[in-house]
Amino acid sequence: MSRQSGRRQIKISVAMKISPSKHIEGAISLPGDKSISHRAIMLASIAEGDSRISNFASSVDCAATIECFRRLGISIERNGNDVSVVAKGKHGLTAPTQPLECGNSGTTMRLLAGILAGQRFTSTMTGDPSLRSRPMRRIIDPLQAMGANIESVDGNAPLAISGSPLRAISYELPVASAQVKSCVLLAGLYADGTTKVVEPIPTRDHTERMLRGFGVDVSVNELAGGSREISVRGGVELRATNIDVPGDISSAAFFLVAAACLPGSQLLIKNVGVNPTRAAILEVLQNLGANIRTSNRRDAGGEPVADIVALGGLSKPEDATDTMRGSIVANLIDEIPILAVLGTQLDDGLEIRDAAELRVKESDRIASVVQNLKAMGADVEEFDDGLRVHRSRLRGATIDSFGDHRIAMTFGVAALLADGESEIVDAECASVSFPEFYQTLSEVAR
Numbered sequence: 001m002s003r004q005s006g007r008r009q010i011k012i013s014v015a016m017k018i019s020p021s022k023h024i025e026g027a028i029s030l031p032g033d034k035s036i037s038h039r040a041i042m043l044a045s046i047a048e049g050d051s052r053i054s055n056f057a058s059s060v061d062c063a064a065t066i067e068c069f070r071r072l073g074i075s076i077e078r079n080g081n082d083v084s085v086v087a088k089g090k091h092g093l094t095a096p097t098q099p100l101e102c103g104n105s106g107t108t109m110r111l112l113a114g115i116l117a118g119q120r121f122t123s124t125m126t127g128d129p130s131l132r133s134r135p136m137r138r139i140i141d142p143l144q145a146m147g148a149n150i151e152s153v154d155g156n157a158p159l160a161i162s163g164s165p166l167r168a169i170s171y172e173l174p175v176a177s178a179q180v181k182s183c184v185l186l187a188g189l190y191a192d193g194t195t196k197v198v199e200p201i202p203t204r205d206h207t208e209r210m211l212r213g214f215g216v217d218v219s220v221n222e223l224a225g226g227s228r229e230i231s232v233r234g235g236v237e238l239r240a241t242n243i244d245v246p247g248d249i250s251s252a253a254f255f256l257v258a259a260a261c262l263p264g265s266q267l268l269i270k271n272v273g274v275n276p277t278r279a280a281i282l283e284v285l286q287n288l289g290a291n292i293r294t295s296n297r298r299d300a301g302g303e304p305v306a307d308i309v310a311l312g313g314l315s316k317p318e319d320a321t322d323t324m325r326g327s328i329v330a331n332l333i334d335e336i337p338i339l340a341v342l343g344t345q346l347d348d349g350l351e352i353r354d355a356a357e358l359r360v361k362e363s364d365r366i367a368s369v370v371q372n373l374k375a376m377g378a379d380v381e382e383f384d385d386g387l388r389v390h391r392s393r394l395r396g397a398t399i400d401s402f403g404d405h406r407i408a409m410t411f412g413v414a415a416l417l418a419d420g421e422s423e424i425v426d427a428e429c430a431s432v433s434f435p436e437f438y439q440t441l442s443e444v445a446r
Contacts, residue, residue: 014426014427014428015423015424015425015426015427016408016412016423016424016427016428016438017421017422017423018412018415018416018421018422018423018424018438019415019421020396020415020416020417020418020419020420020421021258021262021416021417021445021446022262022264022446023259023262023263023264023265023266023312023446024255024258024259024262024265024266024267024310024312024416024444024445024446025265025266025267025444025446026267026268026443026444027267027268027269027270028255028267028268028269028270028440028443028444029247029269029270029271030247030248030251030252030269030271030272030434030440031055031057031058031059031081031247031248031251031434031435031436032055032056032057032058032081032245032246032247032248033057033206033245033246033247033248033249033250033273034057034059034061034062034107034248034250034433035107035178035204035206035248035278036057036206036210036243036245036246036273036303037053037056037057037059037062037065037245038057038061038062038065038105038107038108038111039111039182039206039207039210040053040056040083040210040243040245041053041056041062041065041066041069041076041083041085042065042069042111042112042115042186043210043211043214043238044085044087044214044240044241044243045069045072045074045076045085045087045093046087046089046090046092046093046115046189046238047085047087047089047214047237047238047239047240047241048087048088048089048092048237048238048239048240049086049087049239049240050084050085050086050087050240051084051085051087051240051241051242051243052082052083052084052085052242052243053082053083053084053085053242053243053245054081054082054083054242054243054244054245055081055244055245055246055247055271056078056081056082056083056245057245057248057433058081058434058435058436059431059432059433059434059435060103060104060105060431060432060433060435061103061104061105061107061108061432061433062105064101064102064103064104064105064108065105065107065108065112066078066083067101068100068101068102068108068112068125069085069093071096071097071098071100072093072094072096072100072123073092073093073094074086074087074092074093075087085240087240089237089238090118090189090190090237090238091119091120093115093119093121094121095121095122095123096123099123099124099125099126099158100112100123100124100125100126101126101127102125102126102127102131102157103127103128103131103432104127104128104130104131104362104405104432105127105131105432106131106134106179107179109125109127109131109136109157109159110136110138110139110179110180110182110183111179111182111183111186111207112125113125113136113139113143113150113159113161113183113187114139114143114182114183114184114185114186114187114188115186115187115189115190116161116163117143117146117148117150117161117163117164117166117187117190118148118163118166118187118189118190118191119161119163119190120163121163122160122161122162122163123160123161123163124158124159124160124161125157125158125159125161126157126158126159127157130362130363130403130404131157132153132156132157132158133156134156134157134360134361135155135156135360136152136155136156136157136159137152137155138174138175138177138180139179139180139183139184140152140155140159142169142171142180142183142184142187143161143183143184143187145169145171146166146167146168146169146184146187146188146191146195147164147165147166147167148161148162148163148164148166148187149161149162149164150162165192166187166188166190166191166192166234167191167192167193168188168191168192168193168194168195168196168234169184169191169195169196170195170196170197170198171184171195171196171197171198172197172198172200173197173198173199173200175357176199176200176201176203176327176330177203177357178203178204178205178206178207178277181197181199181203181207181230182207184197185197185207185208185211185218185230185232186207188232188233188234189216189232189234189236189238190234191234192234192235193233193234194231194232194233194234195231195232195233195234196229196230196231197229197230197231198223198227198228198229198230199227199228199230200225200226200227201226201227201327201330201331202226202228202277202327202331203277203330203331204275204277204278204331205220205275205277206275206277206303208220208230209275209302209303210243210302211232211238212302213241213243213301213302214238214239214240214241215236215237215238215239215241216232216236216238217232217233217236218230218231218232219231219232226327241301242301243301244300244301246271246272246273246300246303246305247269247270247271247272247273248272248273248433248434249272249273249274249275249278249279249281249282250278250281250334250335250433251433251434251437252269252272252308253281253285253334253335253338254338254409254410254412254413254437254441255267255269255310255413255440255441255444256269256281256282256285256290256292256308256310257285257290257338257339257341257342257413258413258416258417258441258444258445259310259311259312260285260289260290260291260292260310260311260312260313260314260342261312261314261341261342261345261416261417262312262416262417263312263313264312264313265310265311265312265313266309266310266311266312267309267310267311267444268307268308268309269307269308269309269310270307271305271307272305272306272307272308273303273304273305274294274297274304274305274306274308275303275304276304277331278331280328280331280332281332281335281339282294282308284324284328284332284335284339285342287317287320287321288314288316288320288339288342288346288350289314289315289316289317289320289346290310290314290342291310291311291312291313291315292308292309292310292311293308293309294306294307294308294309295307295309314345314346316346316347316348322346322348322349322350322351323350323351323352323353324339324350324351324352324353325351325352325353325354325386326354329352329353329354329355330357333355333357333358334406336352336355336358336365336369337358337365337368337369337406337407337410338406338409338410338413339352340352340369340373340380340387340389340410341373341410341411341413341414341417343389343390344373344378344389344390344391344392344394344414344417345391345417346391347391348391349379349388349389349390349391350388350389351386351387351388351389352386352387352388353383353385353386354385354386355385355386356384356385356386358386361404361406362402362403362404362405362406362407362432363402363403363404363407364402365404365406365407366382366383366385366386366387367382368400368402368404368407369387369407369410370382370387371400372397372399372400372407372411372414373389373392373414375397375398375399376392376394376395376396376397376399376411376414376418376422377392377393377394377395377397378390378392378394379391379392380392393419394414394417394418394419395418395419395420396415396418396419396420396421396422397418397422397423398422398423398425399411399414399415399422399423399424399425400425400426401424401425401426401427401429401430402426403426403429404429405429405430405431405432405433405434406433408424408426408427408429408430408437409430409433409434409437411424412424412427412430412437412438412441413441416441416445
């Protein structure tokens, strides 16, 4: 939270104290998936007609996306987790009278850039200090190749985008990134011709699925070596639709790890999105010995959904690997911090490599995880592209969240496994993605 003093904003850090838990028990539902919620607002705002979104994410990040589109002239009403959007098509946005504030949300800035590149006005996007330090050259380059005029601060935000007629391109992603892929595909809706994006390994495909839900023809071709080519044609109009957002599997991961690591746990998480490009966490947890199963599988608005049951106790298969690397890491990038905590409970520990992308998240998540695990007494090694954690008995400690929501939540779970009380500094940053996290954790921790 913050306090206004004249023109100066003073940030007040709130610490959260967490005691060890014996087990996890109960049934919970989680806030709507962040990734899907962002995209729902964006596509509804450039569609023709009225759209309704239910179970919209409660995160601060997604609220930033709503506010950006309100400043772009879109009528958006929110009643709790239900959102209604009234839009007038791809060119129904209007020039904002002030910079678009993306807060801490890289998804907002990177995907919105693709939409703004095809508009008929100039706009500026900015964010908090963390977001302004994150690399934006990865979207600037392809958008400029399409004809967009973008000014930045050495490849970082603020980004000033002068909308212009765009031309279709074929773009090969240098780094697997669903955000960059989505940015280029959204810009492709405004381009002359068919825009193609080639990704070296499959990344989360919420954008492709949702575009189809809004009436856009999206082609996906499997290429040699495991890469994929995704294509959209410019000039098509989006049709308004209704979207029911499933629970966020990245948020579920924290509770699944907590339950798996505490013997005697029984946890049911209802209505979770299990998109194949996001559900790798379930397979990985099972391979590492977690007792997890899904039931009541169904489809909701083009996204697969299921209930997840987790029982306490880890029983790692004899043939299971203790190293994660390669393509699997790209689809687990948000869950790597909590998996590192799980590694402290495994007999053989856990090594995670090919995760250099964690260095440029809301914090340097490799360094953040290593520093905090060491503070809790863990035996952990740091590499340029990852870490190795050995089986360790954790002890209560003072934890630095580094203002990073996933670090705060990761060590909220670690605190349950520790001997003695832990204190998480700047714990309220968890609200970026999951404002109810600590309340929900307290409801199931016994």
